[in-house]
Amino acid sequence: MKKILSIIMIFMMSMMFVACSAKGAQVNSKKTEQKKIVRIVAGSVAVAEMLAKLDIKMVGRPSTQYGISDQIKDLPEIGLPINPDLEKIRSLRSDIFITSSAIQELIGNKFEQNGINTRYCDLNSYDSVKDTIKELSIEFNKEENGKKLIEEFEKKEKDILKDIDPNKKLKVMILFGAPGHFMLATENCFTGSLINKLGAENITSQIKSKYKGAYVPFSLEVALKENPDIIFRMYHGYVDEAKKQVAEEFEKNPQWKKFKAVKENKIYDLDPNDFGVTGDIDSTKSLEKMKEYLYK
Numbered sequence: 001m002k003k004i005l006s007i008i009m010i011f012m013m014s015m016m017f018v019a020c021s022a023k024g025a026q027v028n029s030k031k032t033e034q035k036k037i038v039r040i041v042a043g044s045v046a047v048a049e050m051l052a053k054l055d056i057k058m059v060g061r062p063s064t065q066y067g068i069s070d071q072i073k074d075l076p077e078i079g080l081p082i083n084p085d086l087e088k089i090r091s092l093r094s095d096i097f098i099t100s101s102a103i104q105e106l107i108g109n110k111f112e113q114n115g116i117n118t119r120y121c122d123l124n125s126y127d128s129v130k131d132t133i134k135e136l137s138i139e140f141n142k143e144e145n146g147k148k149l150i151e152e153f154e155k156k157e158k159d160i161l162k163d164i165d166p167n168k169k170l171k172v173m174i175l176f177g178a179p180g181h182f183m184l185a186t187e188n189c190f191t192g193s194l195i196n197k198l199g200a201e202n203i204t205s206q207i208k209s210k211y212k213g214a215y216v217p218f219s220l221e222v223a224l225k226e227n228p229d230i231i232f233r234m235y236h237g238y239v240d241e242a243k244k245q246v247a248e249e250f251e252k253n254p255q256w257k258k259f260k261a262v263k264e265n266k267i268y269d270l271d272p273n274d275f276g277v278t279g280d281i282d283s284t285k286s287l288e289k290m291k292e293y294l295y296k
Contacts, residue, residue, distance in 0.1 A: 043099025
């Protein structure tokens with residue numbers, strides 16, 4: 001199981017670097033007016049839920065091990081986001097395939113070579129989620145729905161941020177992965193963007209690194225020098241097994257006991273349903289949960 005977990009963690013980390021390189025790449029390979037687009041296939045759950053919320057109709061959606069809203073659960077499945085079934089997409093007579101830019105480099109060439117019209121949405125930060133809602137609503141003639149959604153976002157956001165003390169600068173470390181494959185999440189990933197929005201300081205902003213992106217290599221010595229007030233741990237893939245391995249690492253490695261966050265028992269395991277690779281239509285819920293972790 002450890003070997004399988006390691007392989008999955010390596011794959012997920014490569015995906016994170018892809019997310020970083022694709023940030024801001026809101027690509028319309030063949031932008032088409034809504035009146036010409038009848039059949040839309042969603043390639044990621046986050047995109048599918050966003051389209052559903054905007055009342056943009058779809059003819060297909062991705063497979064998922066997690067939950068999906070009743071509104072779209074009965075749509076034909078086209079496979080996992082990282083490995084969609086091209087034949088299934090063709091069978092649905094798709095006019096456009098819409099997915100997350102986080103997987104553009106994983107599937108882009110294959111889709112281009114097969115002539116599938118694809119749109120990539122930037123969901124790599126809290127603010128980019130709002131931007132994408134606006135863009136999709138304009139592109140598919142659902143501007144009123146988009147405006148309403150963004151107003152709801154900003155109202156919730158204002159309520160969440162209203163009592164944040166700007167002078168209380170907590171230092172935070174976001175640890176991703178499993179022992180031997182740890183990385184640090186920066187402000188350029190979705191979870192890191194929540195830290196910024198809430199006025200806390202990610203230790204990666206103080207660490208010099210030749211790597212610029214959503215996730216950077218981890219050094220226990222460097223992290224201890226920064227000595228964060230809070231440590232968050234993120235997992236994807238075999239979550240239960242990863243949690244077990246990380247708990248053992250924290251228990252057996254004496255270096256962890258030197259951290260202020262460990263001494264004060266301020267270590268939190270983040271639920272991947274709320275703190276995923278990208279943001280989604282429920283990003284304000286993630287923002288509120290992160291606030292509870294930081295300031296409760």
